[in-house]
Amino acid sequence: MKGFRPRPGFVVQAYRFALDPNAGQEAALRSHCGAARAAYNWAVAWVTASWWQRRAEVSYGVPDAELTGWRPWSLPALRKEFNVVKRTDPRFADWWEDNSKEAYSTGLANASAAFDNYAKSKNGKRKGARMGAPRFKSKRKARLSCRFTTGTIRVDADGRHVTLPRLGTIRTHEPTHKLLARVRGGTARILSATVRHERGRWFVSFQTEVKRDIQRVARPGTVVGIDLGVKTLAVMADSTGEIRTVANPRHYDKALTQLRRASRAVSRRRGPDRRTGQKPSKRWEKANAQLTKIHHRVANLRADALHKLTTTVTRTYGTVVVEDLHVAGMLRNHRLARRIADAGFGEIRRRLSYKSRRNGCRVLAADRWYPSSKTCSGCGAVKAKLPLHLRTYTCDACGLVIDRDANAALNLAALAATAVTGTGVAGDQDTAQPVSKPRGADRKTRTTRTRRKAGPGRAGGATLPHQQQTETRDRTQAQAPTLW
Structure with a gap:
């Protein structure tokens, strides 16, 4: 609901269930x-x-x-x-x-x-891309969706049916016991319900006001830096020096053979043609349903993997530092666009944002121009160039040899301290951020060296950037992570 504010101690949460309507209910x-x-x-x-x-x-x-x-x-x-x-x-x-x-x-x-x-x-009062005037929705392309805010909206006592206004009781494809138990216990209240057709299946999403107590993280004093990538989905390095690697499952690549075979089957059938008014054949509808089923499964596997990763991070660490990636610009690389889209970088950041509020976890975003991969995690020296094919970082100043992604994760973890110390490399939520170009911007990194505070060691990640030389002071002022 627009403008709705939950009661103190409550949060707005959605419960989504797949539906199994009969022919009359689907109509x-x-x-x-x-x-x-x-x-x-x-x-x-x-x-x-x-x-x-x-x-x-x-x-x-x-x-x-x-x-x-x-x-x-x-x-x-x-x-x-x-x-x-x-x-x-x-x-x-x-x-x-x-x-x-x-x-x-x-x-x-x-x-x-x-x-x-x-x-x-x-009028310039809305952030983001410029929006045009509303246009008509096409009958063929519009997404099927409808929302109910009044009337009989409930989860039935058997845990396998839901009731909606004028639609009546509809069977769910999966049990609804989680929401039913909260409603019976008085810790949840249904605000609205939205039905939507996606990927060949009907879903109902209940917007609820749920009482949720903050569950403290397991390691509240630990800071973790997360470096996202294609070869390896995430490399996490915490302030104690522990480095953990999360492999990229690559669900789309694994299903690519099945998708190609199913796409060929669809192309060989008689499909719809808007120019001539030709209707699709039954075989085309069957083949297209099979193709949609494969896409649906890939999307579900990706969502499940990202949920598990983000939930684990927000339940474990007290502070999380991630990169502010320009995903839209990265997708312009036709050689890596498919794998970048399959990894879901933007979705990882979005889920970390709202899940962190459940555990009292603080999430920081490093500035987009912060050279996390080019900076040495040991001495703070910055390379002018570091090609993508070089997967090992070798420092010319101190001789440190470390994995490229692990080095970036250690630098991100070290940025968390500057949000408190105010050294100019990191900042709080209200820190003014410079306006940068939305597309195609480029900021070259100049060779410099960063002084470090005294810390327990080089690889531990506890040595934090303190102050850079004058030649890069204008650049470091824009490297403040943003608190979500």
Whole structure:
């Protein structure tokens, strides 16, 4: 819910279950999702009609005071107007009673949010990429989704069914005992339910307010630096000198043979053709379902592996330091794009962000331009260049020979102390960050040497960067990890 704040001691958490609807229930689910899409398209057309009318009047020389007024796009205004026209508009008059009111409210709420995002983006009040004006949703391409906020929304007592407004009781593909036990115990309250069709299967996601006590991490005083990569998914080095390697499972590469075979089978069948109106054959639908099943399994395996990795990290260490990777730019490398996408770098950072709040774990993001791989973890010397094919770091100053990823992880772990000491290499959440180019930016690393504080040893990771020379002072001011 937009603007909803949970009670003290509670958090908002989603419980997602796969559904096994029968033929009638699946038709009703598709009808509700189609109603949401139709309401969205109506709202877009109703609001933008005043825009085009004003543009035409301006071209005719109509004074500004006499122009047609702007139509509001707030959710209450859209609901009020839709309730007036739904009984008379030929697009809704014959079938709007077949679906729950929540289906139409879903489309209107999405349209209102889309117009808000467009207006804020145009006025410079919204971060991220520039957003265009809302457009109509295609019947063939739109994602089937519908949200319920009122009515009968519950998890049935048998643990294998859920009940939704107008849809009735639907069997779940998996047991719902985890959510059912919390609801019965009074530690969870269902706020809303969203049904969605993904990868050939229907899912229901319950947004709940859950009472969750903070579970302290196993090693609260330990700092860990995580260096992500393609050959090895993650190399973790903590402040005690322990280095742990997590292999890259490469689920997509392992399923590539099956995907190619299934894709050839789909291409040899008679598929749909929008130009001629040709409908797909039964064999094409069967082959396409098999291809979707393989993609679904790969996505589930990837999500499971990333959940296990991030959960283990946030339950073990008190402070986690990761890199601020420019994943969108990395995907432009056509030689590594497939493996980078399969690794899920962005998803790892997102999950570390919200899971850290459950355990009181602090997560820091190093500056994007911090040369973690080029800096020696022993003496602090920085190489000007370090090609990607060199997997072993050899320091020219002190002679340290160490794995490239392990060296980067040790440097990331050492950055955590600067968030407290304020030496300029790291900073707190409110530290001002310089504005950098969103695409194609490049910042070269100049050879320098970093002074170190006294510590127990070179490989232990406890020696922390303190102060750099004047020639790189302008660069180090931007190397403050951001607290999520």
